[in-house]
Amino acid sequence: MVDIMNNKAGTDMKNDGIASANISALHCIDLSSPDIHTSVTLLKQACLDSGFFYVVNHGISQEFMGEVFAQSKKLFDLPLEEKMKLLRNEKHRGYTPSLDEHLDPDNQINGDYKEGYYIGVEIPEDDPESQRPFYGSNVWPTAGTLPGWKETMEKYHQEALEVNKAVSRLIALALDLDVDFFDRPEFLGRPIATLRLLHYEGKLSDPSNGIFGAGAHSDYGLITLLATDDVSGLQICKDKDAKPQIWEYVPPLRGIMSSPAVSNKDSMPFVNNVKVKSKSSTNAFVVNLGDMLERWSNGIFRSTLHRVLGNGQERFSIAYFVEPSHDCLVECLPTCQSKVNPPRQVIYSYMWHKTKLSFGILQSNARPTCSSVTKTLMLIEILTNEILGNW
């Protein structure tokens, strides 16, 4: 029996053609399990250990995921001049070309070797809400160019949001909050939820020379739901302060495992006693915690540094970034403070975005870099201090 959880040190990915790295032993949450207690325990441990975990049996069919990836590929297969007609607008919706984003400028010589496509929550232009950062209308390829594309992506946007909500309910329980804590209208009732299709062109990464598929970063929102194809590349660094940093692969978790470490085709992988149900069962999502949840939980749950190394093969992934509404006051959760861990920061989700926008971070990069995040957080503290006067 292959047990990815116990598949720790000693396993490497040498046949990826890049520097060998261990495979990370991540927890796996079965969203269909009636045993909520076990799911919450596993999830809590995952959030404390690494801020990364797999989610299986999430309810989105394999067939539909195949359609979403096929449509994504069709878009990226368009000639560059066609894609440039869909270039991202001022609301950061639409196409972002290769090297446009620079997630880790301190360690990258060029930008990320990936192209992307942003799809947010659609709010019509005549709705005053559309004036707020990250709300607005999407950019769509015409039905003539890509039939059914818009419909597929809109459906995935909705279905993936439900998976995120299911995960956020387990997170609420893991933080000793009411199960529906994050479901409130001002939180995930009106979320800032952004789908991002990604295509890595197949450039071989060379970390020592600053070449990455995606540079090291942590996501800045609440949680991110990531779907990937069978090509490995995602790595995490559980301790961002360690020197040297230790990077571990997070391989795609499938009904049939694709990585050499877990390729015993005769047996289905067990992950922390969760059986990935059958060869036709849905592929796992990778979920990771963002900087906002780290703040909200007063540093108890941590966001984790991650990056993507290209192994020379083309790779597709789909990230879904979820944050609460602009009106959400991200103040220390009641269950995350004590005498030894007093509340640290108060941030308006709205301020979070406004500050990023006003500092132009989003003008050069679709999302802020790690170092930008740090600078931004410092700034938010100053601004919030001025506005709320509670320091």
Ligand SMILES: O=C(O)CCC(=O)C(=O)O
């Ligand atoms: O493509 C991946 O596997 C990760 C992408 C990612 O980390 C991001 O877009 O924030």
Ligand SMILES: [Fe+2]
């Ligand atoms: Fe990320």
